[in-house]
Amino acid sequence: MYPQRELIRLNAYKIALQKDIERQRVQCAAVASRVAQPFVLLDRISVLWRKISPFALFAALPLGFLVQRAVVPRVKILGTLMRWSPLVFTIVQRISALVTKPPVVSKNQR
Numbered sequence: 001m002y003p004q005r006e007l008i009r010l011n012a013y014k015i016a017l018q019k020d021i022e023r024q025r026v027q028c029a030a031v032a033s034r035v036a037q038p039f040v041l042l043d044r045i046s047v048l049w050r051k052i053s054p055f056a057l058f059a060a061l062p063l064g065f066l067v068q069r070a071v072v073p074r075v076k077i078l079g080t081l082m083r084w085s086p087l088v089f090t091i092v093q094r095i096s097a098l099v100t101k102p103p104v105v106s107k108n109q110r
Contacts, residue, residue, distance in 0.1 A: 060086075064085065065082065067082075
């Protein structure tokens with residue numbers, strides 16, 4: 001069907017193309033690993049925050065009162081903010097939990 005010379009040329013082209021594809025795959029993997037580094041850092045921070053967050057809620061209120069007394073004892077606005085911040089924080093947390101929950105599908109809606 002094809003002359004021998006053309007088959008040899010096509011085989012050489014195929015080998016060169018395979019080498020080029022392999023080189024580009026290696027380059028793509030290197031670039032992807034560099035691009036993913038910030039996401040790895042964000043993932044580590046997220047895991048750390050999930051471990052610390054239950055304790056942070058308990059520590060926030062006493063630390064807030066200590067900061068209020070030590071740093072700014074005479075400012076009434078800060079005192080009001082410190083007094084109402086746990087309630088506001090809890091309300092915001094509950095609302096965000098409601099927003100992120102998936103909707104419940106009843107049997108009639110299917």
